[in-house]
Amino acid sequence: MKALARTMMHNRRALADKAMKAAITARLKAGKDLVSPVCIYSIAEAHGVRVTFNDINMEGMYQRGSPPRIHLSSRRPLPRRAYNCAHELGHHLLGHGSSIDELRENQLVRPWDVPEEYSADTFAAYALVPTLGLRNAFATRGLKPETATPIEIYRIACQFGIGYSTLITHLLWGEGMISRARADALRKFTPRTLRAHILGSLTPNPLIVADEAWGGHAIDAEVGHLLLLPSGTVAHGDAIASIADLEGGRLFEAKRPGLVRIDRPGTEWAAFGRIARTAYVGRAEFRHLEDDADD
Structure with missing residues (x-):
């Protein structure tokens, strides 16, 4: 055996x-x-x-x-x-x-x-989630996998566009960056409870957190998703709309399909948002095309 x-x-x-x-x-x-x-x-x-x-x-x-x-x-x-x-x-x-x-x-x-x-x-x-990218994501935030909080792990999962539990599994089995006991402790938190901690209230809407260490790549979301962006962030377009200023940043909601430029005046922080229809059906490359005016 x-x-x-x-x-x-x-x-x-x-x-x-x-x-x-x-x-x-x-x-x-x-x-x-x-x-x-x-x-x-x-x-x-x-x-x-x-x-x-x-x-x-x-x-x-x-x-x-x-x-x-x-x-x-x-x-x-x-x-x-x-x-x-x-x-x-x-x-x-x-x-x-x-x-x-x-x-x-x-x-x-x-x-x-x-x-x-x-x-x-x-x-x-x-x-x-390549190894170098994962290490860089922790290093730029001054974090270590064994001591980062569940919310900090959630932010890094958002950056790579993967689920919270998926990142924990990769940290444990793929990279060996955390112990099994640490993984078990992190799994006691769910995305739903983490959203409640981050926003201060329960919500069924998916939440993407793009912090100061995001890195400038595009933010992929669907109509109805919430986006927590750095304080002072401005959206140049109506695909997303600001709905609240929270302690952790400015909260936006994805309102309609399309592309939107996002930046933080006075800083170098900027990104593009790509908003798709909810439960979009069709070719992936067309998922964030804007609705026709006649629809």
Whole structure:
């Protein structure tokens, strides 16, 4: 049994190493560095993979063909969709066959026990959150993974466009930056309770926090999402609207699809917001197109 366990661990390490290298190569071939957060949909398109959001009750699907396609559920939360896209892109770039990934909560087999699923998950984690980028995210905020608060972890998850629990899993198993006890302590907090702590009240609306260390990359959101931006931030456009000034920053709500320039007068802090329709269905690259005036 011990020999079998050692063999399985060795195999997993080999799979993880291959998937991590594939993720690095995928970013570089798409013209991306190994530090900054990325739009995974643009990386997929750069590799010739067409990404579409569909009204389907599953995580996603990879379809080999000409062109290869990734189908994602528009019903899933925005961070989950990005992760699912990276997962399906992993199937493509690692040479796997077509696959259908059902809802995680409905899976009878643990995905990490299936080599191709484990590889695709590992690829997704490193494609979205490269090691150098993760270390930089903590360093620029003066934080350490073992002592950062749950809210600080939440902010870094927002920066990379992934879920809070996904980041905890990657810190534990992918990077070995936190202990299992630390991961268990962080998981006692949910995104819902963290939103309540940050905003001072409960809300069902998803919240994206872009702090001073955000780094200038685009903020992806959907209509109805809340955005907590640095105090004094101004939006140049009506896709988002300021609704409150809080102790932690200026709170905005995404009002309609479109692009919006965001900056903080008197400072170098600036970003673009890309707002999509709620539960948008269609090609990923068109998700933030503005509504027609005649609609």
